[in-house]
Amino acid sequence: MRRRVWAWLALSSLCLGQLAGETRPHYGGTLTVEETVGDQVLGSSLSIPVTEPLVRLGARGEFEPVLAVAWQHDPDFKRWRLSLRTKVLFHDGQPLTAASAAPSLLESLRPKYADVSIEAGGQALVIKSGQPMPSLLGDLTDAPVMRAVDVGTGPFRVAARDKFLAFDDYWGGRPYLDGVIVKTPGAGGADMVSIPIGPSRRIVPEGWTTWSSVPKALLAIQGVNVEANVLKALALAIDRAPLANVLAQHKAEPAFGLLPQWLSGYEFLFQYPPDLARARQIIAQLRPAPLTIDAPANDAFERSMAERIALNARDAGITIQFKPAGDLRLVHLPLQSKKPAFDLARVRAQLNLDDLTSLDGAPPEALYQFERAVIDKYHIIPLLHLRESYAISPHAHFHPSSDQFALHFEDAWIEP
Amino acid sequence: MSFRTKVFLSITATVIVAVWIVAAVVSALVTDSFERRDSQRTSALVSQLQRELDRRGADVARRVEAVAQSEPIGRLAVNLGGQIDASQYFAVAQTLAQEQSLDFLELVGPDGAIISSAEWPARFGYKEDWLAQPVDWKSQPAFLKKEDLADGSALGLIAVRTVKAGDGVLYLAGGQRLDQGFLVSLPVSEETKLELYRNFDAPASANKLVEEIRRQPRQLTQVTDAASTTAIPLLSRDNQLLAILLIENSRAELVSLRKYIQGTAAAVGAVGVVFGLILSFWTASRVTRPLRDLASSVRDVAAGKWDTRARVASKDEVGQLARDFNGMTEQLVEQRDRMIQAERVAAWRELARRLAHELKNPLFPLQITIENLQRARNASPEQFDEVFRESTSTLLAELGHLKTIIGRFSDFAKMPAPELEPVDVNQIARDVVQLYEAQLATPDRAPVEARLDLDAEIGRVPADPDQLRRALSNLVLNALDAMPKGGTLSVRTSRQHGKVAIEVSDTGEGLTPEECDRLFTPYYTTKQRGTGLGLAIVQSVVSDHKGTIAVQSESGKGTTFRMEFEA
Numbered sequence: 017m018r019r020r021v022w023a024w025l026a027l028s029s030l031c032l033g034q035l036a037g038e039t040r041p042h043y044g045g046t047l048t049v050e051e052t053v054g055d056q057v058l059g060s061s062l063s064i065p066v067t068e069p070l071v072r073l074g075a076r077g078e079f080e081p082v083l084a085v086a087w088q089h090d091p092d093f094k095r096w097r098l099s100l101r102t103k104v105l106f107h108d109g110q111p112l113t114a115a116s117a118a119p120s121l122l123e124s125l126r127p128k129y130a131d132v133s134i135e136a137g138g139q140a141l142v143i144k145s146g147q148p149m150p151s152l153l154g155d156l157t158d159a160p161v162m163r164a165v166d167v168g169t170g171p172f173r174v175a176a177r178d179k180f181l182a183f184d185d186y187w188g189g190r191p192y193l194d195g196v197i198v199k200t201p202g203a204g205g206a207d208m209v210s211i212p213i214g215p216s217r218r219i220v221p222e223g224w225t226t227w228s229s230v231p232k233a234l235l236a237i238q239g240v241n242v243e244a245n246v247l248k249a250l251a252l253a254i255d256r257a258p259l260a261n262v263l264a265q266h267k268a269e270p271a272f273g274l275l276p277q278w279l280s281g282y283e284f285l286f287q288y289p290p291d292l293a294r295a296r297q298i299i300a301q302l303r304p305a306p307l308t309i310d311a312p313a314n315d316a317f318e319r320s321m322a323e324r325i326a327l328n329a330r331d332a333g334i335t336i337q338f339k340p341a342g343d344l345r346l347v348h349l350p351l352q353s354k355k356p357a358f359d360l361a362r363v364r365a366q367l368n369l370d371d372l373t374s375l376d377g378a379p380p381e382a383l384y385q386f387e388r389a390v391i392d393k394y395h396i397i398p399l400l401h402l403r404e405s406y407a408i409s410p411h412a413h414f415h416p417s418s419d420q421f422a423l424h425f426e427d428a429w430i431e432p
Numbered sequence: 433m434s435f436r437t438k439v440f441l442s443i444t445a446t447v448i449v450a451v452w453i454v455a456a457v458v459s460a461l462v463t464d465s466f467e468r469r470d471s472q473r474t475s476a477l478v479s480q481l482q483r484e485l486d487r488r489g490a491d492v493a494r495r496v497e498a499v500a501q502s503e504p505i506g507r508l509a510v511n512l513g514g515q516i517d518a519s520q521y522f523a524v525a526q527t528l529a530q531e532q533s534l535d536f537l538e539l540v541g542p543d544g545a546i547i548s549s550a551e552w553p554a555r556f557g558y559k560e561d562w563l564a565q566p567v568d569w570k571s572q573p574a575f576l577k578k579e580d581l582a583d584g585s586a587l588g589l590i591a592v593r594t595v596k597a598g599d600g601v602l603y604l605a606g607g608q609r610l611d612q613g614f615l616v617s618l619p620v621s622e623e624t625k626l627e628l629y630r631n632f633d634a635p636a637s638a639n640k641l642v643e644e645i646r647r648q649p650r651q652l653t654q655v656t657d658a659a660s661t662t663a664i665p666l667l668s669r670d671n672q673l674l675a676i677l678l679i680e681n682s683r684a685e686l687v688s689l690r691k692y693i694q695g696t697a698a699a700v701g702a703v704g705v706v707f708g709l710i711l712s713f714w715t716a717s718r719v720t721r722p723l724r725d726l727a728s729s730v731r732d733v734a735a736g737k738w739d740t741r742a743r744v745a746s747k748d749e750v751g752q753l754a755r756d757f758n759g760m761t762e763q764l765v766e767q768r769d770r771m772i773q774a775e776r777v778a779a780w781r782e783l784a785r786r787l788a789h790e791l792k793n794p795l796f797p798l799q800i801t802i803e804n805l806q807r808a809r810n811a812s813p814e815q816f817d818e819v820f821r822e823s824t825s826t827l828l829a830e831l832g833h834l835k836t837i838i839g840r841f842s843d844f845a846k847m848p849a850p851e852l853e854p855v856d857v858n859q860i861a862r863d864v865v866q867l868y869e870a871q872l873a874t875p876d877r878a879p880v881e882a883r884l885d886l887d888a889e890i891g892r893v894p895a896d897p898d899q900l901r902r903a904l905s906n907l908v909l910n911a912l913d914a915m916p917k918g919g920t921l922s923v924r925t926s927r928q929h930g931k932v933a934i935e936v937s938d939t940g941e942g943l944t945p946e947e948c949d950r951l952f953t954p955y956y957t958t959k960q961r962g963t964g965l966g967l968a969i970v971q972s973v974v975s976d977h978k979g980t981i982a983v984q985s986e987s988g989k990g991t992t993f994r995m996e997f998e999a
Contacts, residue, residue: 162726258518258556258557261517261518261519262518262519262522262556262557263522263554266519313580320553320554321554323552323553323554323555323556323582324555325556326554326582327555327558327582336585338582338583339863
């Protein structure tokens with residue numbers, strides 16, 4: 017009996033060991049990715065880490081050290097001092113110093129702070145400007161540190177235009193993968209395939225898993241010289257659920273605000289159900305002239321969206337015709353950050369809004385007011401918050417550190 | 433209008449009318465032939481169109497049936513029993529339509545809501561109520577239908593099939609687009625143009641044919657110079673006018689042929705005009721030359737050339753006319769000669785009679801006187817002397833009278849040709865009147881008043897002054913003789929219309945019309961002792977001066993002689 021128990025225990029250990037071995041990271045192998053070329057909506061999740069910033073935003077929106085290990089500023093936010101990580105090498109073998117990091121940082125910051133200057137001393141950087149820089153850390157999250165083009169400090173180095181190899185001397189430890197190859201769709205043999213937004217079906221092979229990001233872009237309608245009440249009627253006429261579920265194939269959520277609920281926490285305040293009767297009532301009073309919308313024939317998703325909007329509008333009594341550079345246009349506003357203020361700042365920049373107050377450090381109420389003002393003043397009708405999706409083969413694994421915001425290739429491995 | 437012009441116009445008109453008639457007939461025949469050919473071509477095309485529609489309809493029905501039998505539709509029919517996720521079927525219709533080469537395909541649930549649409553994918557969830565009608569779709573052939581699209585509408589040849597899905601039915605409405613591409617597949621000649629006029633998205637058309645069919649759908653044909661157009665209405669399943677097929681047969685070839693015929697006719701007409709011109713000249717020269725010759729001969733004869741003969745150039749009517757003319761002139765000459773001869777004999781007779789009469793009058797006193805002398809020889813010498821003295825006196829007087837008579841005849845016979853020179857007519861008139869003033873004043877005759885009414889502006893006249901004076905003297909003498917009881921002698925001169933007139937009037941008893949007619953006949957006289965040569969001499973003078981003389985007389989009021997000369 018005891019012998020039998022020991023035998024069972026030994027067998028069970030072997031099986032568990034085998035199972036554990038299948039999920040254990042392996043070094044080596046090349047991960048091949050099929051990426052949709054020219055996807056202007058999304059695409060940020062698939063970023064092979066060649067360069068790194070000084071700081072980054074954590075999962076909860078707090079700043080985490082990357083190449084900078086410490087930072088402090090004066091009370092006026094006009095002078096920042098950052099201490100760089102030691103024993104960090106660039107891909108060309110040169111060590112990271114304040115002097116080597118300063119040029120690329122200056123290039124990133126000067127568009128926003130014209131008089132910015134950097135004093136470099138050893139591993140210490142002093143960034144100064146005549147104007148306050150309260151959001152400098154946020155700005156630095158978008159400022160890659162490079163010695164030259166494609167020469168950074170990240171876990172992968174550029175070997176060719178579409179080929180990236182593991183950087184053996186990466187300060188955080190060599191990645192599991194030997195390399196990553198990016199292919200165009202249809203090439204075949206990929207371990208990971210991007211699933212484009214839209215109605216064109218991509219059959220996910222059996223056994224593959226699908227990874228979807230949090231909403232990372234806003235698809236909205238912007239009216240150009242369209243009466244506000246007509247836009248209001250159009251917004252009431254549009255049924256967003258079919259847009260999200262059918263046209264976007266569940267890779268989107270109905271949007272009523274600029275930022276998604278998960279990011280802002282107040283999007284529910286913008287929500288309203290479709291109200292065709294109310295829309296018809298408004299249109300009956302206004303009797304507007306036919307509107308036009310740009311429906312590009314080469315983009316099936318946008319074309320379908322425009323057609324569906326035209327259909328919903330027709331139900332309300334609004335005639336929409338298809339015409340390039342029309343009265344209505346579909347706009348994509350990327351939401352790449354985890355901080356509402358940063359994304360709203362990007363929205364402001366993309367829409368060329370220059371008469372709104374600063375969002376730096378603004379409380380949620382101010383951000384809500386900003387969104388409301390943008391939607392009303394700039395004739396925006398939010399439609400969908402779009403997700404990013406990839407189909408991943410059962411041989412490819414991403415470390416649990418990869419969250420719904422981005423895939424971390426430095427922690428990915430592939431089964432032999 | 434000349435004969436030549438008449439001939440030219442006649443020939444030209446004949447040629448043009450003939451050519452026009454021929455051209456019109458040929459053009460009508462050609463037009464009729466073309467129209468029959470167009471009609472046959474259109475009929476064949478319409479038949480071909482119907483066959484092609486039937487063929488395509490059957491093909492569409494077969495393809496929709498294939499879709500109905502496909503595996504995705506089977507899965508969808510199974511899933512329709514529960515809650516379906518439309519996102520899964522969004523592109524199904526497009527995929528199946530692509531596989532079956534269908535332009536339209538809609539998958540419609542039992543409630544009439546579109547599950548998936550190939551032609552308008554964004555229309556999922558919207559209703560297609562017409563499908564839910566109680567129709568046995570399986571037995572229905574393909575039909576024409578207006579298909580709504582995102583960017584407008586299209587004409588489609590649609591077939592509907594159903595698939596049982598649980599308790600309900602899944603409708604499949606698929607079809608192919610009927611557009612210019614469909615028309616291209618029809619066999620048409622180069623002269624035929626096909627056009628599909630869609631009724632549902634077209635505004636009011638400028639084409640009358642289209643508007644007519646819109647009012648009352650039926651096949652119509654319209655013919656213009658450019659083309660003959662046949663319009664065929666294409667109706668929906670419920671007989672609504674969806675489109676109009678316009679079959680346009682170009683008439684360019686006909687127009688070209690007509691132009692060619694017209695051009696040829698015009699050319700032939702022009703040739704006809706030229707031909708008419710030439711022919712008219714030739715004919716006129718052939719016809720009118722003998723006539724002109726004849727007319728010339730007539731004028732010559734009229735001018736006194738009695739020996740003129742017309743040229744006989746043909747044996748036709750004109751030639752006969754010339755021959756008759758020549759015969760006539762010969763007869764005229766012959767008659768003239770005979771008349772001259774007769775007149776000459778008559779003149780001699782008259783002369784002899786006049787001479788006998790004139791001479792007999794003096795001879796009788798001579799004879800009496802001589803017989804008296806013979807008888808007086810037996811009388812006493814005193815008686816004889818007295819008789820002798822009286823007889824010789826009488827003899828001398830009668831011999832003088834004979835001498836006068838003979839002198840007058842001699843003068844008439846010796847009338848010389850006038851020697852023209854500028855003559856003052858007024859002066860001659862004054863001289864003549866002055867010459868006879870002594871006679872006017874003689875107490876043994878009734879008083880005659882002489883009046884001169886002379887136009888001082890008449891100027892000089894080319895004339896022989898002696899002959900003019902003699903003629904005027906004769907007229908004055910005649911006037912005096914016409915007024916034995918006295919009266920008024922008037923001599924007037926005047927100038928009118930380039931002629932100088934001399935009038936001599938008396939206030940005598942006047943002449944009868946018969947006397948007026950014979951007045952200028954030689955040896956005719958109304959006087960007891962006249963020779964009848966006075967007025968003959970006047971007429972001779974006037975005639976020799978290329979002038980005219982006229983007499984106007986009214987019984988009881990007098991007579992006026994009027995001589996006119998070229999100034």
